[in-house]
Amino acid sequence: MNGILKCPVCSKALDRKEREYKCPDGHSFDIAKEDYVNLLVSSKNGDLKGDDKYSARSRRDFLNRGYYSPLRDALNAVFSDKHGILLDICCGEGYYTSALGNNSGLEIYGFDISKEMVRLAAKRGGACYFVANMANIPVFDESIDYAIHLFAPFNEEEFFRILKPGGVIFTVIPGKRHLYGLKELLYDTPYENDEKFPETCVLEQISKKTITSKAILEGEDVIAELFRMTPYYFHTSEKDRDKLEGIKRLETETEFVIGEFRKPV
Numbered sequence: 001m002n003g004i005l006k007c008p009v010c011s012k013a014l015d016r017k018e019r020e021y022k023c024p025d026g027h028s029f030d031i032a033k034e035d036y037v038n039l040l041v042s043s044k045n046g047d048l049k050g051d052d053k054y055s056a057r058s059r060r061d062f063l064n065r066g067y068y069s070p071l072r073d074a075l076n077a078v079f080s081d082k083h084g085i086l087l088d089i090c091c092g093e094g095y096y097t098s099a100l101g102n103n104s105g106l107e108i109y110g111f112d113i114s115k116e117m118v119r120l121a122a123k124r125g126g127a128c129y130f131v132a133n134m135a136n137i138p139v140f141d142e143s144i145d146y147a148i149h150l151f152a153p154f155n156e157e158e159f160f161r162i163l164k165p166g167g168v169i170f171t172v173i174p175g176k177r178h179l180y181g182l183k184e185l186l187y188d189t190p191y192e193n194d195e196k197f198p199e200t201c202v203l204e205q206i207s208k209k210t211i212t213s214k215a216i217l218e219g220e221d222v223i224a225e226l227f228r229m230t231p232y233y234f235h236t237s238e239k240d241r242d243k244l245e246g247i248k249r250l251e252t253e254t255e256f257v258i259g260e261f262r263k264p265v
């Protein structure tokens with residue numbers, strides 16, 4: 001599988017060889033033993049942050065418990081009759097990406113800025129994985145039929161550049177009631193999410209679908225795994241964080257909204 005990846009140094013095509021990707025100008029990028037390639041040219045990639053390994057595994061362990069499987073199943077349903085090249089933008093540890101790999105009509109690529117996340121994703125398989133920065137995605141202009149983009153910043157310009165005319169990106173945002181039960185535990189006055197898609201003037205929204213279900217988490221460690229992968233983890237005061245101590249059961253709604261945006265032909 002090659003053809004869409006370009007050299008992050010000179011922008012020429014990268015060819016997959018046995019142990020590396022190489023461009024005609026001789027820039028080469030080793031294929032790691034888990035079968036992914038690091039295409040970040042800057043060393044400031046954040047993968048040496050002390051908590052990176054821990055948070056990547058914690059996220060994987062939480063997702064493996066299946067609480068977010070309704071979203072995974074909904075994405076699989078969306079793509080069940082689709083053919084072409086799919087890119088997962090900020091694929092994380094590959095929970096959603098690898099599941100889509102069962103669809104033989106798709107040639108799937110996934111990338112993330114975190115090397116540790118990509119390493120775990122490559123272990124799951126189902127796609128060609130690479131480490132890259134969303135500000136400068138190392139794939140050719142107009143090379144992607146479909147992209148998915150879950151809970152990540154929206155880079156309208158780059159998404160527009162890489163999509164083929166008529167290509168589609170599915171963007172997932174948290175719904176109004178997503179994790180409301182967790183917020184009730186943490187905050188005196190919990191609030192609903194605003195459920196607003198990113199603004200875009202170049203991509204056209206053509207559909208919207210809400211996936212709602214209920215999750216019952218048993219065990220303090222499971223609740224902590226969930227908390228750590230939410231943005232609340234970074235925005236909650238220590239006093240509020242302490243409220244989770246000793247909580248052994250959490251019942252909460254999960255709600256995801258999938259927006260479909262098309263690049264005009």
Ligand SMILES: [Zn+2]
Nearest residue numbers: 007010023027
């Ligand atoms: Zn090159």
